[in-house]
Amino acid sequence: MPLPPLDSPQWNSSFRAFLQGVKSVAATILAAVLFATYLGIGALAHDSHFSLLWTLLSTILVWAGPAQIIVITTLGSGATVIQSALAVTVSAVRLFPMVVSVLPLMRTPTTKRWHLILVAHFTAVTLWVECHRFLPQVPRDRRIAFVHGLGFGLLCVTLVANTIGYLLAANLSQTLDAAILLLTPLAFLFSTARNSRELADVAALVLGVLLYPLFALMNSGLDVLLSGVVAGTVAYGIHRARARA
Amino acid sequence: MSDFIGDWHALLILLVAGVIPNQIWRMLGLWLGGGIDEGSELLIWVRAVATAILAGVIAQILVQPPGALASVPPVLRYGALAAGFVAFVLTRRSIFAGVVCGEIVMLAGKWWFP
Numbered sequence: 001m002p003l004p005p006l007d008s009p010q011w012n013s014s015f016r017a018f019l020q021g022v023k024s025v026a027a028t029i030l031a032a033v034l035f036a037t038y039l040g041i042g043a044l045a046h047d048s049h050f051s052l053l054w055t056l057l058s059t060i061l062v063w064a065g066p067a068q069i070i071v072i073t074t075l076g077s078g079a080t081v082i083q084s085a086l087a088v089t090v091s092a093v094r095l096f097p098m099v100v101s102v103l104p105l106m107r108t109p110t111t112k113r114w115h116l117i118l119v120a121h122f123t124a125v126t127l128w129v130e131c132h133r134f135l136p137q138v139p140r141d142r143r144i145a146f147v148h149g150l151g152f153g154l155l156c157v158t159l160v161a162n163t164i165g166y167l168l169a170a171n172l173s174q175t176l177d178a179a180i181l182l183l184t185p186l187a188f189l190f191s192t193a194r195n196s197r198e199l200a201d202v203a204a205l206v207l208g209v210l211l212y213p214l215f216a217l218m219n220s221g222l223d224v225l226l227s228g229v230v231a232g233t234v235a236y237g238i239h240r241a242r243a244r245a
Numbered sequence: 246m247s248d249f250i251g252d253w254h255a256l257l258i259l260l261v262a263g264v265i266p267n268q269i270w271r272m273l274g275l276w277l278g279g280g281i282d283e284g285s286e287l288l289i290w291v292r293a294v295a296t297a298i299l300a301g302v303i304a305q306i307l308v309q310p311p312g313a314l315a316s317v318p319p320v321l322r323y324g325a326l327a328a329g330f331v332a333f334v335l336t337r338r339s340i341f342a343g344v345v346c347g348e349i350v351m352l353a354g355k356w357w358f359p
Contacts, residue, residue, distance in 0.1 A: 033340055047312020051251025054259060061264045066299045071263040073305055084262035091298050092267040093291045099274025113275065120275040121268070169312070175355050177313035182325060182351055183344065185303040189326065190333050190343040192299060204293040208300025213308050215301075227301045232294030239289060 003137045017142035021149020024134055030126045031157050033191055037065050038158040040184030042165025044069065047181060048076030052166050059158050064124050066091045069184060074224060087225050098128045105135050106143035115144060122151030125195065200239035207231035317351060318358075325351035 003020060004010040011017055025031050038059065045055040050072065058068050067088045074084040099120050106119065130150060138146045169177050189209075196202045208231040215227035306314070307322045314322070329347025336342040 036344060044306075044311060047314070050255060051249060053250045054255055057256065058259055058263055061259070062267050064267055066295075066302070067263060067267045069306075070298070070302050071259065073302055073311070075258065075262060076311055077305070077309060081258055081262045085266045087298055087302075088263055089266035089269070090291075091295050092270045094270075094295050095267070096270040096274045097288060099271050100278055103275070103278060116275060120271045123271060123274075174313045174316050175352065178317050178355070179348055179352055181306070181310070181312065181314040182317075182322075182348060185306045185326065186329050186344045186347045187340065188299065189303050190329070190338075190340040192296060193333065194338050194340060196296065198289070200289055200293045201296050204296040205300045208297030209304045211297075212301040212304035216305070216308055224298060224301045224305060228294055228298030231297035231300065232290065235293040235297060236290040239293070 003134070006137070006139050011139050011142050014142065014145040017138070017145035018149035018152075020138075021146040021151075022153040024130070024146075024150055025153035025157060028126075028130055030129065031154065033187060034065075034126055034154060035157055035161045036183050037187045037191075038161035039165035039168075040180060040182075040187060041065065041068055041072070042162040042167075043169035043177065043180040044076075044165075044184055045072050045162075046166045046169035047177070048072050050076070052163065055162050055166055056159055059162055060155065063121060063155070064092060064095065065188070069188070070224070079224075083222055083225060087228070090225070090228065095123060098125070099123045102128055102131050105131055106140070106147060108140055111144070118151070119144060119147050122147065122154075125191075126154060127151055198239065199242055200235050203235035203238045204232050207235055317355060321351060321354040321358075324354065 003024070010020065041059070042055055045058070046052075050058075058071065062068050062071070070087045070091055071084055074087060075081075102123050103116055103119065107116070127147070127150065131147060134146070134150070135143055165180055168180055172180070189205075192205055193202075196205055208228060211227045211231045212223065215223045215230075218226075220226065307326060308319075310317070310322065325347040328350040329343040332346035333339065333343030
């Protein structure tokens, strides 16, 4: 479904641009990945004993799959609030360069900083990728409205998926519930692997998966954080050694 | 209804452990903007640690599975992930193929060795 040409009257109002953004959700394959991921997060939250409201609020307010999974799995397995907060902080650092690189795409000379707050909130890997794809086809002064529509549309997809996943986990047979829970690690492993182009990222992913079980044996209460820092630093070391060679 | 809301304490924890530590970075990006080199060495290290933490969480779900996933034997959980990964690589990085293959292996395993 192509967007209207830049000079089309379709772009005459902000509201229409917003609707174009919402409609564009149907034109992205990433929405399907997002749906599967949030189906899994809904089921994960249910089986970790969080309420449905809690689950939906975490999607609306956090709006970052990795951070939500970290909060649910760490708190669900009895980690302290501090450990969860630290792990989430580190996982969320990647949002900083994403926001920095996405905002110039829609800034105009009259844009105030507060106009961009909601765009910054919606920025996560899916929106970041799609902004680079769609925005060249959107008139600059309508881009903020368009991105609001795109973010809102994606949010609706995830909230529906969350609710379905949560209810399915509560009502399905054990085997199908397990199948939905398995969606989360599978979808995250492969979408992260797909986004890992640098050697450091690939090494971090592989080492992170392999080192966690060893750190879990120590049962320190900081397993995820420690294995992440060690695996990530070793991966960075490999990247440095390669760069020097 | 109280099932839907759950316990208010948990919502407060969500704010402290999930929302604030996550949003800090978006708001910093909004405030500081510009002048950050995405290829800088510090950011490469941070991204590697962030990726490894996420990888650790993926492993945690498989090693110490929540709820119904615990009913799947460990061999089958790791096997499903490995099979999905092979499909992912063979299809030149198709997320869909990897997820579907992993799910089929897990469901087939449960079917044949209940």
